[in-house]
Amino acid sequence: MPEPLDQALAEVRELLLAPGLTRAVAAGRRRGHAPSVSRAQVRPVTLKSGRKLQIVTDDGSRPFTRNVDPGAEAAAAFDELLAEPFGNWHVETETSTVQVRITKKGDAQVHRAAATVAATAGPQAHDRAKQWLLDPGDPLFEVIGGNAAKRRQIDAFLRALAATLPDELPSPLRVVDLGCGNAYLTFAAYRYLAGRGAQVQVVGVDVREDQRVRNTAVAERLGCAADVSFVAGTIEEAALPFTPDLVLALHACDTATDQALARAVRWEAKWVLAAPCCHHDIAAQLKNVKTPFPYGETTRHAILRERFADVLTDSLRAALLRLHGYRVDVVEFIDSAHTPRNLLLRSRRTGAEPTAEQRTEYADLTAQWGVDPALAKMLAS
Numbered sequence: 316m317p318e319p320l321d322q323a324l325a326e327v328r329e330l331l332l333a334p335g336l337t338r339a340v341a342a343g344r345r346r347g348h349a350p351s352v353s354r355a356q357v358r359p360v361t362l363k364s365g366r367k368l369q370i371v372t373d374d375g376s377r378p379f380t381r382n383v384d385p386g387a388e389a390a391a392a393f394d395e396l397l398a399e400p401f402g403n404w405h406v407e408t409e410t411s412t413v414q415v416r417i418t419k420k421g422d423a424q425v426h427r428a429a430a431t432v433a434a435t436a437g438p439q440a441h442d443r444a445k446q447w448l449l450d451p452g453d454p455l456f457e458v459i460g461g462n463a464a465k466r467r468q469i470d471a472f473l474r475a476l477a478a479t480l481p482d483e484l485p486s487p488l489r490v491v492d493l494g495c496g497n498a499y500l501t502f503a504a505y506r507y508l509a510g511r512g513a514q515v516q517v518v519g520v521d522v523r524e525d526q527r528v529r530n531t532a533v534a535e536r537l538g539c540a541a542d543v544s545f546v547a548g549t550i551e552e553a554a555l556p557f558t559p560d561l562v563l564a565l566h567a568c569d570t571a572t573d574q575a576l577a578r579a580v581r582w583e584a585k586w587v588l589a590a591p592c593c594h595h596d597i598a599a600q601l602k603n604v605k606t607p608f609p610y611g612e613t614t615r616h617a618i619l620r621e622r623f624a625d626v627l628t629d630s631l632r633a634a635l636l637r638l639h640g641y642r643v644d645v646v647e648f649i650d651s652a653h654t655p656r657n658l659l660l661r662s663r664r665t666g667a668e669p670t671a672e673q674r675t676e677y678a679d680l681t682a683q684w685g686v687d688p689a690l691a692k693m694l695a696s
């Protein structure tokens with residue numbers, strides 16, 4: 316039910332000034348209006364001079380940070396921000412989360428929830444807040460589980476996601492996590508993206524029905540089942556409730572990563588982040604073909620052949636994505652000390668036609684090595 320905007324913004328103001336505030340984000344724009352900054356973020360910080368409220372605004376070129384006293388100075392700063400025609404406000408306190416989305420008619424759609432999903436627990440020491448995008452002490456993890464290593468991995472993945480997405484997120488933002496397993500990333504991505512003020516819909520796909528049942532129950536416990544749902548099915552064929560803008564795949568086994576990339580291409584997803592897991596497809600093909608001269612040494616020894624197969628697999632994946640209109644970066648999303656599976660293919664759809672040189676390079680590379688990657692077969696079918 317829409318509510319009067321003044322009333323909703325008064326509620327936001329009260330929460331911003333309350334001592335239990337943990338984080339707030341204003342973003343987006345109202346129909347026909349443009350705020351003077353694309354995004355504003357507020358959080359409490361503890362500095363040598365005491366508790367302050369840190370306001371970070373971004374005008375699209377660079378962030379501007381200031382720390383204000385929680386009293387009159389903060390009230391004046393928040394009044395300025397609340398007067399800006401932002402499209403969304405997302406406010407988290409120790410006890411609740413309030414999301415306000417301003418409708419086309421200028422009313423407010425307000426979503427209020429208990430803090431389980433939303434609040435960032437623990438001290439607000441400046442350093443600690445800086446170290447994590449999603450604090451490992453976040454109560455979210457108490458519900459979804461996951462050990463310290465998994466939390467670090469998820470946080471690193473979210474950082475790569477943050478570096479890929481634009482400052483202003485589309486709203487609604489539709490996300491799929493393919494091969495979601497226990498859905499640590501699914502819930503963490505929802506928590507992070509909703510925290511940036513977008514209206515987020517996430518679906519997790521896994522072939523295992525027991526995972527769907529478990530994850531759905533977790534979503535209900537977290538109070539986010541309306542926005543986070545799960546489907547049991549293969550990455551290739553699972554029926555989704557929407558066409559996603561953002562595709563995530565963290566350690567989907569072997570060619571399940573190729574299935575994820577192929578589906579993302581077919582969906583024309585705007586952003587695709589896939590961290591591959593084991594690589595068997597090209598490794599098996601390399602065993603059965605004659606290595607082109609003079610590269611014999613790279614495949615003669617099992618360990619080198621395996622490592623080279625990993626590199627060739629992900630190079631061909633990147634090349635194929637490029638041929639299908641994506642700009643691709645291959646990066647390490649976390650230090651290899653945390654997981655050896657630390658590569659990430661990070662892609663953004665530009666829709667650009669491939670050049671003749673890119674086509675030839677791909678054709679020559681696969682022909683010389685005598686390989687036909689799983690992803691190419693999937694994209695051709």
Ligand SMILES: C[S@@+](CC[C@H](N)C(=O)[O-])C[C@H]1O[C@@H](n2cnc3c(N)ncnc32)[C@H](O)[C@@H]1O
Nearest residue numbers: 494495496521522548549550565566567568571
């Ligand atoms: C290594 S786990 C990773 C889980 C999760 N993404 C994470 O990082 O915590 C791989 C998951 O992918 C699922 N999976 C593998 N192949 C799949 C396929 N073709 N379709 C759907 N799910 C698949 C498995 O059931 C498993 O839960």
